Amino acid sequence: MTGRREPPEGPPENPSGGDDEYRSLVFDESFVRAARLQEFSAQERMGEHARAVRSLPGRGTRRHRSRAGIALVVLIALAFATAVYIGFRNPYPTPVGRRAEPLQTTVIPLAPQGPVPGGTADALLADGPAADDRSGASGINLPTVRRTKNFSDSQVTIALTTVKDYLVNSSLDPDVLTGGVVRPVGRLLDPDQTVQFDRSMDSPADDGEHVATGWLVRFDPAQVELADPEIRVRGTLTYAEAGADTLEVVSDHTFTYALRPAVSGPHRPDGASLFTVRRVLHFLVDREDIRLHRVEVRNAYVQAGPQSCSADTAGTLHPLLAGERADTRGPHGTDPYATGVPTAGLCGTLTISSPTPAPPRQGPGAATSPPSRP
Secondary structure, three states: OOOOOOOOOOOOOOOOOOHHHHOOOOOHHHHHOOOOOOEHHHHHOOOOOOOOOOOOOOOHHHHHHHHHHHHHHHHHHHHHHHHHHHHHHHOOOOOOOOOOOOOOOEEEEEEEOOOOOOOOOHHHHHOOOOOOOHHHHHOOOOOOOOOOOOOOOOHHHHHHHHHHHHHHHOOOOHHHHHHHOOOHHHEOOHHHHHHHHHHHOOOOOOOOOOOHHHHHEOOOOOEEOOOOOOEEEEEEEEEEEEEEEEEEEEEEEEEEEEEEEEEOOOOOOOEEEEEEEEEEEEEEEEEEHHHHOEEEEEEEEEEEOOOOOOOOOOOOOOOOOOOOOOOOOOOOOOOOOOOOOOOOOOOEEEEOOOOOOOOOOOOOOHHHHHOOOO
């Protein structure tokens, strides 16, 4: 044989295998995905009454689902827009917050006419003008509570209780009285007054606005200490509406302290003396204050003695102790040409009255009108 020859019937028509007529067809991935029919597998065709092919979802189905999704998003957007619109159209406007005003304070030293009487703390408290007064917080009684036009009885009770807490912390807490602690008082204040309060504690000044002794009762621990922890208290609390959203509460209490010199070592048993502080405080309490258990102290009027008229009472009170006399100097002078908040050089004479019973607890009628400022 000399080599490969053509077959007798001639060359084949399709030498490559006979697939030329299908070369123009390309079964790529897009073609397969666009198919409307899909052949079942051999395992699937073995079942009874099984069809050879299955129908695939067409483009129309996917388009329908896309339109449904778009419609759902549009409905959610319309619902949100409607809610926002109704919120803006609310007929009940949000009340405008009321800002607390600065505290205005007047402190008047009360000078004794002679030497300060001394004795044991028990004897002075039992025989003095505070003999019938109650001890500590029990002397700060709430009036009979009745609802007002715009406040329920529970709201009034919360307001009065908060005021009582302020009085207890600022007048009876030993850590506040002689320990230099101020946090128990400051935490009960409206936040708008905290800057003024902090400045009054850190840099007291006799300007009517930054007087530490207007916010609380405080003694110099290097000079005096409590001779008896039982502080006697008498006074009243009254309340009335100051507006549709505000209650005014007025406290008028007299606190009697038994003091002695702060000295190292043993103390003389008869070295105690009494010191009296009358505090008339005007509070404003709005609905937010009731909710957050805080108050706004609007005015403080304080009488305290025995002290010398010349005593600087802006930072601490300066009691005259047993056997001491007031100096002959009068109160600090007042310059009418000075600018800023005017200072008032005021002083009173301490006169001790005979012991009288503490005022009775007020009835419903007396709890609706604050007393006038002394």
